[in-house]
Amino acid sequence: MIYREAGIYRSSYAADMAIFPLALDRIVVGVVVVIAFGVIPFVASGYLLKGLLIPTLAYALAAIGLNILTGYAGQLSLGHAAFMAVGAYGAVIAYGRYGWPLLLSFLVGGLAAAAVGAVVGLPSLRIKGFYLAVTTLAVQYIVEWGITHVRWIGGGVYATIDVPDIVLLGAPIDTGPRRYLLCLGTVVVLTVFAKNLVRTRVGRAWMAIRDRDVAAEIMGIGLLRYKMLAFVVSSFYAGVAGALISFCFYQAANIEEYTLTISIRVLGMIIIGGMGSLLGSYLGAAFVVLLPIAISNAMVAVGRVSGGLVTTDVRANAELVIFGGLILFFLIVEPLGLARLWKTLKDYLRLWPFPY
Amino acid sequence: MSAQLSIHGVSKSFGGVQAVSGVDLEVGPDELVSVIGPNGAGKTSLLNMVSGFYHPDRGRIALDGQDITRVAPYRIAALGVARTFQNIALFKGMTVLDNLMLGRHVRMRSGVLASIAYWGLAQREEVRHRRRVEDVIDFLRIQDLRRRVTGSLPYGLQKRVELGRAVALEPKLLLLDEPMGGMNQEEKEDMARFILDVNEEWGTTVVLIEHDMGVVMDISDRVAVLDMGQKIAEGTPDEVRADPRVIKAYLGEKKVGHPARPAAR
């Protein structure tokens, strides 16, 4: 009975339709937001910010993008990294080469990715499931090829463009905390947008297509239009995520950081985190980005304690085995992802201490 | 009486099998017309052509005089045609409320940009349509199910929610494919009540496919009978019930409508 709903009344539809109708949820989220914006940047080490939190946030945004497409609209994609690459290069070119303002450059990156997404979305009317995934795979190769071979985009031999010093509205974004706040702000705003989108008309239309496309059509939802829209919005998010990764994390747009492996990793995030859940996108990104590092750190500790007994080779490989094992473990405990595990925990707390 | 839905000489074949051949049917405004016939007689195919899933090989379908023979399903929905499915086609991962709100889709306007900004246009629109949806919720007496995920609901309630989703569209023509299938007596009675209310009080034209002859004969204004893709009879329930061809093809020799009479076995 820790997590209570009883005694909470809602007197207007607007209140009933709020993102967090429960006061307790609102408090929890409020506290998290205050800590994330007001405490972490001031107390966290550069390592925590630059090595862990920034990549987690940026990948969470990428995962939200893929979740919109796959978790909400039900369209499989293996080309997500390609959209991220387009966003990264688009933003870096706009910012570095043409000197456009930072946020506008992010927007440019997102829109460039969205444009590619629209093209990729076209076949989705006729091609479904795995077949669609394979066509999106083609995008990965085409985008990689384009960026490496078209001089104007990739800038020549290295296909790598360095990000100049970041300035936002006159303020240099040069320290760990500032980069983190830029990243956090972007991701939070886009998360709120995504939440609004998925809880209203467009989002419902996507979920309808995901659940039963035939019935969606009969309710007046034009499949092509909404599938395309899902691709466009999803790749916009991926594009901005790619821009964040290159601006705040790698400080360069480098095509080798947006390979098929990354698409699969982001797909892993939403599977582990939970399909069709924004919270799950965060949890999944944290799981995939942080857990291997945590295990690696734990292994360093094992190395210190054991002296030379556990060799570095064994430790490095144990990391993979443990990480793989944990993925298996969590998916067996909760195939629907961490977000569902969280919900089950809440249900459990709602009834606690009674079993049913 | 000008027909609201008129079907003229409609034929459709699938891979050489003639599913529907040369069927005519006129349904007037506010009428409740049932289409009956054996499994595989072409009833659902006919419904699918009206709602735009299949386009007929021959023939013409018109809604309020407007030709909809080759119009896409989602545009037909926007013209005010809603339907339910034989095997329930609810959006199972979504709540009852969201399913019903989806019924309002064609009546709403918010696009991506209005939606992401939410507080403003989109919220006002959501609230406005939520009110209409609440009317449907009250009408179907499913107030306690608003937040339930439809996939977890029992079958009969799923059927009810599916009807609600169709009704939420405020259709002028409602197509129901076996709404009573798999229901017990009590649920059938409720469902019959809802269909009659939608038809009589809300003035919605209804085309109904149903196997339960008790229901069909009690609530229909007219009944059309299909067999092997062709219309073999049409008339008031009493006329149809007495038609020897209908008895042979569909109803069987025994008198229908009183299935409870214990048979001596």
Next chain:
Amino acid sequence: MQSFIAWVIAALALGGLLAPARPGSAQELTLPLMIYRTGPFAPGGSGIGGGMEDYFALVNAKGGLDGITFKWEECETAYDTARGVECYERYKSRAVFFSPLSTGITYALADRSERDRIPLLTLGYGRSDATEGGTWPYLFPVVATYWSQASAMINYVALKEGGPEKIKGKKIALLHLDVPYGREPIPILERLARERGFEFRDFPLPSPGIEQSAAWVDIARHYRADYVFQWNWGQSCTAPFKEAQKNGFPIDHFWGVWWCGSEEDVRPAGDAATGYIAAAFHASGRNFPVIQEILKDVHGAGRGNIEESRVGTIYYNRGVIHGIILTEAMRVAIKAKGKPLTGEGMEYGLSHLNITRARLKALGADGFMPEVRTTPDNHGGISGVSFLQWNGGKWNSVSDWIQPEAAVVADQVRVTAEKARADKGKK
């Protein structure tokens, strides 16, 4: 219950995340080493790591560097850039240098390292234009770059053909992964083709480059190349041997970049690889005093960091040359800037290297590696390149230190460095 276990594991993992790193003592310098021991390229990472650590152990065994003994801590990058960045952030407060062992990680760290004043040693990888110290003050491709290597390969072709004039009209093919790394030598080879009068064509392989039969039919039957250079990585280095054999291409005219020149690259091909030639910026084998000392004082004392059987292999020796250059740079840094050693001191050390023949002799590394000289403006990258031939059992040196075309490389460096400066918004 199940979820309870899950939470416990998660908590433990989190504990690992926050585990504090202990600082080293005054006489002990902890070196964080980025290594990759997992993934498809693990032989490279583990070999280089082992060689480097063995060399540091040798320095320790000899009493340390100016009283400082080394400790090292490995950070597994799994050859993944994000992991590399995390390693950097985790260890940067205690690091005086990093050696990322990955071009991707190098790109991602280039800016940070400059800001944090921690130099990056990128031996034989990374950006070739980083030799331009003005643009990249904290990047050190000290010995040789891809560009100097490519030009040295052309010079070696000329040598084999009997003189610079004899290369005229020869056909040279570049078989490469179609990724930035594989495309990197193209501008240099194109330019040299124009200047020296040979023909050049590149044959890109879509990643991962395992399927090469079509490319080889083109190279051997249609283009009829005289020499083929391969610029691949991992399995794509091994794939060509059978194809070359099938198409009747003379294997001693098939040469590899130094990342296609390890025992691990040729052994799986069996006889098909016998006669293959690969570039290197260090020697192979154990016949050098420095390696013998390691065998005696490190492995002999039970302090080896790798299976003894791998000592003297290509990747191992590449680790040793890392160790030598880092130690020499530290020596220069301490001499000029004193103790304690800092990243800035290390930057000074790496940009004032002068490893002469005499110094190499003293280190027991004469013939093991070329002479190396750096200045703040020129971070090296143009030392000699050696060529090794695989005889079916081991690599034999078949050349002297072949010099690259310093002028051509420098010109190319100037062009791209200018562009990079523009990207970065530097003047």
Next chain:
Amino acid sequence: MSPSTPLLRVNNIEVIYDHVILVLKGVSLEVPAGGVVALLGANGAGKSTTLKAISNLLHAERGEITKGSIEFDGERIDGRDAADLVRAGVVQILEGRRVFEHLTVEENLLAGAYTHAGIRARGDLERVYQYFPRLRERRTVKAGYVSGGEQQMVAIGRALMARPRLMLLDEPSMGLAPLLVREIFDIVLRLNREEKVSMLLAEQNASMALRVVQYGYVLESGRIVLDGDAEQLRVNEDIKEFYLGLTGVGRRRSYRDVKHYRRRKRWLS
């Protein structure tokens, strides 16, 4: 086995979905050897869950039996895996005619014989075609393209191929035309008489079900609220009103006259 031991005995079982949702709250029932028993009840009362608990198909829907026991032929079968149960002779025919749509009718039937491949299957196939001559005509047609009634026949025929001793039928009449409903029930009865297959039948169509069974249980909200032999149930006032749609005097009331309020049921659910 003594004659008094029922073929199937479900003993006070409790089923929970998703660790938290209690669906069956102590259900007990018996099917005698050679008997035909009906399980009546509203949608969501737990009829399908009871059948799936018996054939151990719950885990696919994240359900589990937390209390009670199930005995078949005097042996505990709860927890035995579903394929094992099929070999032992317990076969379920799922609601909604789940046929393999992309296989032909005959391939569908043969799939039911996977527990005993080879020559025996041929003979069994012949036997199925005797009961369902219509399936013989359509043997090469993909099951996805045959009519709903024929699909139901395929589902029952497929179950028959496994040579069951107990068939669990979930809503065999759903979505079928009146003539077909009668045909299906006739075949079910013939199978019972001629093949000695015992039947447990979950049905909405109470009037039809009560005509063919010997005994019935009424399930509401996860509890058995009433049981008795078919004749008793047919005359029960509540059954008449809520399951058969009869007015107090035994006449069927019209769907047009249904009131918005109802008499309370006498059982407590």
